[in-house]
Amino acid sequence: MEHPVTAPSLLDKRWLTEAIRLREEHAGPLEDQEANRRARQQGGSLALRIETRALLLAERDGLTAALRRWKQGARLALVAMVLMAVLSGGGLALAALGDGQRPVNVFWALGSLLGLNLVMFLGWLIGLFLSGEHGALLGRLWLWLSERFARDARAAHLAPALLVLLQRQRLGRWLLGLLVHSLWVAAMLSAVGVLLTLLATRRYGFVWETTLLAAEPFIAMTQALGALPALLGFAVPDPAMIRASGDTAPALAMTRQAWASWLLGVVVVYGVLPRLLLAGVCLWRWQQGRQRLALDTNLPGYMPLRDRLMPNSERLGVQDDAPDTLPQFKAQPSLIENAGALLVGVELDDQRPWPPSLPANVADAGVLDSRESRHRLLEQLGRFPPARLAIALDPERSPDRGSLALLAELARNAGSTRIWLLPAVADQLRDERRLNDWREALDRLGLPHADTLPLAWLEHGHD
Structure with missing residues (x-):
C-alpha cells in the first residue's frame, strides 16, 4: 500500500542538501543544468537557491x-x-x-x-x-x-x-x-x-x-x-x-x-x-x-554554486555611484518576451523548410539543435513563459530519454503545450512503428500530440 508523500521538514531539507554536497565532493559535480535554472527562477537568497537545487537533484536521483x-x-x-x-x-x-x-x-x-x-x-x-x-x-x-x-x-x-x-x-x-x-x-x-x-x-x-x-x-x-x-x-x-x-x-x-x-x-x-x-x-x-538549522554557504562545496545560482546582476546590486554618462548599446530583443504563443522545432534537419507560415501573434523560436540553444530558450521561457507552446518533432528520430526530458522541461515552462509530429519529407515513407513509439511516450508524459500544426489553437487558444 502506497503511503502519501509528505513535504520534507526543515531538518530533511538541510539533511538532503548536506548529503548532495558530500556526494558531489566524493563523486564529482552532478548534472545540474535544469536544477540550477529552476532554482534561479524561484529566486531568494543564495542559501535558499542551494537548498532548492539540492532538493531537485535529490528527487531526481532517488x-x-x-x-x-x-x-x-x-x-x-x-x-x-x-x-x-x-x-x-x-x-x-x-x-x-x-x-x-x-x-x-x-x-x-x-x-x-x-x-x-x-x-x-x-x-x-x-x-x-x-x-x-x-x-x-x-x-x-x-x-x-x-x-x-x-x-x-x-x-x-x-x-x-x-x-x-x-x-x-x-x-x-x-x-x-x-x-x-x-x-x-x-x-x-x-x-x-x-x-x-x-x-x-x-x-x-x-x-x-x-x-x-x-x-x-x-x-x-x-x-x-x-x-x-x-x-x-x-x-x-x-x-x-x-x-x-x-x-x-x-x-x-x-x-x-x-x-x-x-x-x-x-x-x-x-x-x-x-x-x-x-x-x-x-x-x-x-x-x-x-529550528535554527542553517546552511553554511561559505563551505568549499557551495562556493562554486554562487556564480551559477546568483548571477552578477542579482548579487552585486548598486555598488558605486552612477557615472556621468552610461555606455550605449543595442540589446537584441527576446524572441518570446511578449508572445502569447510560441512555436519551436527540436532537432530538425535541413531538408525541412522552416519556419512555416505563422500568424502575427505566434512567435517562432527557431530550431533547438545544440545545448546552447536549448539552455538559451529555457532561460527565456523561465523569465517569460508563453501561454501556449507548440513543439515540432521529427518522428523519424528515436524517442530517447534525453529528448523526452527536454520536452517535459519545455512543457513545465509554458501554460499549455502541444506536440506536432511532423510528416515525412518528400520521397520518404513514414515509419509507423517509430511514430507509434513517439505517441506512446508522449501519452506517458501526458502531452497532447497531433500530426498537423495546431495553428487555430496557437492563435486563439482553442481549436
Missing part, C-alpha cells in the same frame, strides 16, 4: 526516496534498541532479587539495579561538559542498524551528512542524549515492572551484611536514600527494622514490605526520574536547535 526508507530503518532500529533495553532492565531486576530462596542483600540489589546506570550517567555528564560526544557508541550503533534496515545503496551519504550537519550546529549531543536517556528510561521502567511483579508474587526477605562496619552507617545511608522517595509516598524502614535486618532474615511482614517499598522508591527516584528529566531537557534543546 535520494529523497532513500531518505524515507532510511528513516523507516531508523525507526526499526530504535524499536530494536528499546526492546534490548527492556530485556536488559528486566534481567537486572531478576538478577537483583533472585528466586526468593535466599534473603536479598538490599545494598547488593541496589548496586545491581543502579550501579551501571550511575556510572553511565556520570560518564554522560563528563562528556557533556568536555566534548559532548558521550553516547557516540549507542549513536553509531543506531546509525549502523538504520543503514542495515534501510538496505538502499543510495543512502550511503545520509548518515555522514546527518552527523556533519548536527556537529556543525552542536546538536549531536542533544540527539544522542535523548537517545541514551530514553533507552535508560525504558530499561529502568522495565526493571521497576519486573520488581513489582516479583515482589507481588514471591516472598522475599531483606538483609544487609557487614564484617567491618557498624550498623549506624547503614541506618544513615538507608534513611538518606529513602528521604526523597518518602516524599512520593514510598515507605522507609525505621532504625529498629534496619538493625533487625542486619542480624537475621526478618520474618515480620511489615519489615519485608517496608524494605520492598524502599527498594522500589530508590529505583524510581534515582533510576527513572533523573533519566526521564534529562530526556525531556535533551528533547527541548533538540527541538530548539533544530
Whole structure:
C-alpha cells in the first residue's frame, strides 16, 4: 500500500542538501543544468537557491526516496534498541532479587539495579561538559542498524551528512542524549515492572551484611536514600527494622514490605526520574536547535554554486555611484518576451523548410539543435513563459530519454503545450512503428500530440 508523500521538514531539507554536497565532493559535480535554472527562477537568497537545487537533484536521483526508507530503518532500529533495553532492565531486576530462596542483600540489589546506570550517567555528564560526544557508541550503533534496515545503496551519504550537519550546529549531543536517556528510561521502567511483579508474587526477605562496619552507617545511608522517595509516598524502614535486618532474615511482614517499598522508591527516584528529566531537557534543546538549522554557504562545496545560482546582476546590486554618462548599446530583443504563443522545432534537419507560415501573434523560436540553444530558450521561457507552446518533432528520430526530458522541461515552462509530429519529407515513407513509439511516450508524459500544426489553437487558444 502506497503511503502519501509528505513535504520534507526543515531538518530533511538541510539533511538532503548536506548529503548532495558530500556526494558531489566524493563523486564529482552532478548534472545540474535544469536544477540550477529552476532554482534561479524561484529566486531568494543564495542559501535558499542551494537548498532548492539540492532538493531537485535529490528527487531526481532517488535520494529523497532513500531518505524515507532510511528513516523507516531508523525507526526499526530504535524499536530494536528499546526492546534490548527492556530485556536488559528486566534481567537486572531478576538478577537483583533472585528466586526468593535466599534473603536479598538490599545494598547488593541496589548496586545491581543502579550501579551501571550511575556510572553511565556520570560518564554522560563528563562528556557533556568536555566534548559532548558521550553516547557516540549507542549513536553509531543506531546509525549502523538504520543503514542495515534501510538496505538502499543510495543512502550511503545520509548518515555522514546527518552527523556533519548536527556537529556543525552542536546538536549531536542533544540527539544522542535523548537517545541514551530514553533507552535508560525504558530499561529502568522495565526493571521497576519486573520488581513489582516479583515482589507481588514471591516472598522475599531483606538483609544487609557487614564484617567491618557498624550498623549506624547503614541506618544513615538507608534513611538518606529513602528521604526523597518518602516524599512520593514510598515507605522507609525505621532504625529498629534496619538493625533487625542486619542480624537475621526478618520474618515480620511489615519489615519485608517496608524494605520492598524502599527498594522500589530508590529505583524510581534515582533510576527513572533523573533519566526521564534529562530526556525531556535533551528533547527541548533538540527541538530548539533544530529550528535554527542553517546552511553554511561559505563551505568549499557551495562556493562554486554562487556564480551559477546568483548571477552578477542579482548579487552585486548598486555598488558605486552612477557615472556621468552610461555606455550605449543595442540589446537584441527576446524572441518570446511578449508572445502569447510560441512555436519551436527540436532537432530538425535541413531538408525541412522552416519556419512555416505563422500568424502575427505566434512567435517562432527557431530550431533547438545544440545545448546552447536549448539552455538559451529555457532561460527565456523561465523569465517569460508563453501561454501556449507548440513543439515540432521529427518522428523519424528515436524517442530517447534525453529528448523526452527536454520536452517535459519545455512543457513545465509554458501554460499549455502541444506536440506536432511532423510528416515525412518528400520521397520518404513514414515509419509507423517509430511514430507509434513517439505517441506512446508522449501519452506517458501526458502531452497532447497531433500530426498537423495546431495553428487555430496557437492563435486563439482553442481549436
